[in-house]
Amino acid sequence: MIKLYLSIDIGASSGRHIVGWLEDxxxxxxxxxxxxxxxxxxxxxxxxxxxxxxxxxxHGIDKALDExxxxxxxxxxxxxxxYVLLRGDQEVWPCHAYRDNRTETVIPAVHEKVxxxxxxxxxxxxxxxxxxxxxxxxxxxxxxxxxxxxxxxAPEYLLxxxxxxxxxxxxxxxxxxxxxxxxxxxxxxxxxxxxLPAHLFPRLSQPGTAVGEYKGxxxxxxxxxxxxxxxxxxxxxxEQLYISSGTWSLLGVKTPRPRTDEKSMAANxxxxxxxxxxxxxxxxxxxxxxxxxxxxxCPDRTFPEIVAEAEASAFDGTVDTNAQIFLAPESMKAAxxxxxxxxxxxxxxxxxxxxxxxxxxxxxxxxxxxENTGRTYDxxxxxxxxxxxxxxxxxxxxxxxxxxxxxxxxxTALGNLKIQMAASFT
Numbered sequence: 001m002i003k004l005y006l007s008i009d010i011g012a013s014s015g016r017h018i019v020g021w022l023e024d025x026x027x028x029x030x031x032x033x034x035x036x037x038x039x040x041x042x043x044x045x046x047x048x049x050x051x052x053x054x055x056x057x058x059h060g061i062d063k064a065l066d067e068x069x070x071x072x073x074x075x076x077x078x079x080x081x082x083y084v085l086l087r088g089d090q091e092v093w094p095c096h097a098y099r100d101n102r103t104e105t106v107i108p109a110v111h112e113k114v115x116x117x118x119x120x121x122x123x124x125x126x127x128x129x130x131x132x133x134x135x136x137x138x139x140x141x142x143x144x145x146x147x148x149x150x151x152x153x154a155p156e157y158l159l160x161x162x163x164x165x166x167x168x169x170x171x172x173x174x175x176x177x178x179x180x181x182x183x184x185x186x187x188x189x190x191x192x193x194x195x196l197p198a199h200l201f202p203r204l205s206q207p208g209t210a211v212g213e214y215k216g217x218x219x220x221x222x223x224x225x226x227x228x229x230x231x232x233x234x235x236x237x238x239e240q241l242y243i244s245s246g247t248w249s250l251l252g253v254k255t256p257r258p259r260t261d262e263k264s265m266a267a268n269x270x271x272x273x274x275x276x277x278x279x280x281x282x283x284x285x286x287x288x289x290x291x292x293x294x295x296x297x298c299p300d301r302t303f304p305e306i307v308a309e310a311e312a313s314a315f316d317g318t319v320d321t322n323a324q325i326f327l328a329p330e331s332m333k334a335a336x337x338x339x340x341x342x343x344x345x346x347x348x349x350x351x352x353x354x355x356x357x358x359x360x361x362x363x364x365x366x367x368x369x370x371e372n373t374g375r376t377y378d379x380x381x382x383x384x385x386x387x388x389x390x391x392x393x394x395x396x397x398x399x400x401x402x403x404x405x406x407x408x409x410x411x412t413a414l415g416n417l418k419i420q421m422a423a424s425f426t
Contacts (some may be wrong), residue, residue, distance in 0.1 A: 006064050006074035006217070007416035008057055010155075012247040013037055013291070014030035015053070018418035019068055027414065032067055033060035039097040039359060044098035045330065050084060050148065057158055073420045074214070075222035076155040077229045077412060079247075080175030080272075081132050084157040085139065085213060086150040086166075095154070098130035099328040106138045114193050117265065122183035122190055123173070124260040126269030129324075134174035136196055151200055155224040162219060163212030168222045170204045171228035174273035174374060179204070179270050181258035207275050207425040220423055222416040227281070228274050230383060232415030234273035234407065239378040240250065241366060241402065244411065245386025247288045251360065251365050254280020259372065269366040273344075275419060280373070282365050285321040287386055289354050292332035297347040307391045309348030310355055317342040317358045366400050379403045383411035 007018045017033040017040040035056040039046045057076065085092035096102060097242060107129060111119075113230045125131065139145050152160055153172045160166050173179050173186065178201065182186035186201035205211070223229040230244040231254065255278045256393060258271035264280075272279045294306060301309075319326075319339040329335040336350055337343065344350065361364075362380075370376050380402040386392060387406040397404040 003072045004068050004070070005420045006061065006071050007222070007413040007417060007420070008060060008074060008076040009229070009382070009410070009413045010053065010057075010076065011226060011412075012039075012079055012080040012288075013332065015056060016410070016413065017062075017064055018070070018417070019064050020414070020421075022421070025057075027417065028335050028414065029410070029417070031063075031410075033063045034365060035060070039099060040186050042094050045094065045102065046097040047094040048082065048097050050095045054158060054161055056095035057162070061215065062161075063215070069263070071217045073210075073218040073220045074422070075220045075224070075416050075420055076158050077222055077224050077226045077416050078154040078158075080153070080172055080227075081128075081135070082132055083151045085144060085148045086152065087147045088149055092148060094145060096100045096135060096355060098135075101129075103134035103138050103326065104179040106141060107134055109141075109285040110134060110137050110194065112407050114190060114267070119177065119190070119263075120261055120265040122180055122187050123177055124264070125177040125179075126268045126270035129327075133178050133194070136178075136200075137194055138256075139417065140195060145197060145200075148197070148200070153185050153224065156276070159211055159219055159221075161190040162214040164221070165212040167205050167209065167211045167221060168202055169209075170206050171223040171273040171275075173204050173224040174271070175225055180258050184273070184280050207419050210423065220420050222419040223273075223275055225272065226412045228272065228279065229415035229419065231279060231411040232275050232418055233409070233411035233413070234381050234383055236381055237379065239377075240381055241369070241377045241382065243362065243382045243384075243386070245382050245384040246288060247286055247291070249284040249286035249362070249386065250281050251284060251362060251369075252279050253369060253373070253377065254278070255280045255373065263372050267372060269369065269372065279318075280369070283322075284358065284361050284365060285326050286382040287360070288350065288390070289321065289326055289332060289358075292329075293336070293347075293350050293354060296333050297330060297350060303389075306347075307389060311391050313346065313348040313352040315342070315344055315349035316356075317344070317353050318360060319353060321354075321357050321361045355389070355392045355395055361397040362396050366402070377402065379405055382406045383409060397407075
């Protein structure tokens with residue numbers, strides 16, 4: 001009898017339900033449901049509509065059951081850093097989105113209590129203004145943690161709503177900036193220094209752990225941080241470089257242990273949890289820039305049309321893709337205009353600039369990675385939506401000197417499924 005598994009993979013712009021099974025030793029998949037996602041503005045803050053996501057999660061499960069019947073298990077992965085606060089079983093709304101700027105004023109106060117060099121030595125987590133550590137400290141300062149019994153990362157919250165089980169999963173926890181790089185558990189020394197309640201930081205569960213049932217289907221923790229699942233879904237030839245190319249470009253390599261040295265900190269490399277490995281990687285702004293440009297400049301054009309215009313352009317301006325100005329601007333075009341010495345109004349020029357800038361940022365990040373690890377790599381695997389962009393892949397190959405292997409596959413869903421299939425209870 002064929003065993004069927006369901007991956008629910010939710011990104012910043014869309015989610016999908018994908019059923020997988022093994023057939024003649026090969027993993028087969030079928031998408032059964034897809035739905036939109038995105039930040040919403042509430043009282044001047046960027047938030048996630050978690051209730052809407054919950055509706056789609058349940059609806060997609062029903063679709064999978066209608067089409068395939070019995071499922072062995074399911075799991076949910078999402079982006080990292082964001083969470084829902086709970087007082088018992090009561091949510092404390094809203095669920096803030098990481099692109100909101102609410103942490104700007106609290107970051108200096110956090111670093112006054114614990115200098116960033118000390119944070120990095122403990123956690124190996126790169127600096128990002130939206131890291132959970134800063135979001136929770138903002139909540140603490142605003143009194144939002146009063147009476148709070150739990151904070152559940154987005155996929156943990158969705159799984160709890162389905163099963164009634166509150167579980168904290170390792171890979172997503174490592175995006176918080178609060179997990180000790182050596183022990184793989186929450187760093188209670190840090191949380192105490194920051195005044196965060198100790199009861200919010202229980203022991204972590206590993207990918208593959210069963211966490212209850214929903215409609216007779218076992219719920220499993222995959223690597224609930226989508227990039228961790230994506231890395232598991234890449235069919236790599238040995239240890240090689242990867243980019244999970246979506247809203248963000250996550251560039252990195254698997255390592256046996258975290259690297260928390262000063263050179264890694266200076267390069268702003270992160271150490272995040274994988275399945276039996278460390279992910280030594282860096283966040284690069286990614287397709288967010290391109291998608292926002294499209295929504296402003298040419299929402300009716302397809303991406304093949306946009307790429308063709310970018311290829312036809314001779315514009316040679318570039319920008320720093322990691323500059324703060326690109327994180328959540330009111331106008332992405334204005335952010336480019338403010339960052340460019342050369343001016344243009346042609347849409348193709350903006351897209352060419354974005355693609356060339358991304359390729360150059362990949363080059364620079366790889367140079368830092370190879371210097372810091374003392375290793376060189378000859379291949380670069382690219383998965384996710386960006387893997388479909390032949391122009392960007394060519395620019396990346398030219399800029400990095402690496403052999404680019406672009407795999408336009410649902411790597412995150414594949415990794416999610418593989419982890420479920422390897423779980424001992426199956």
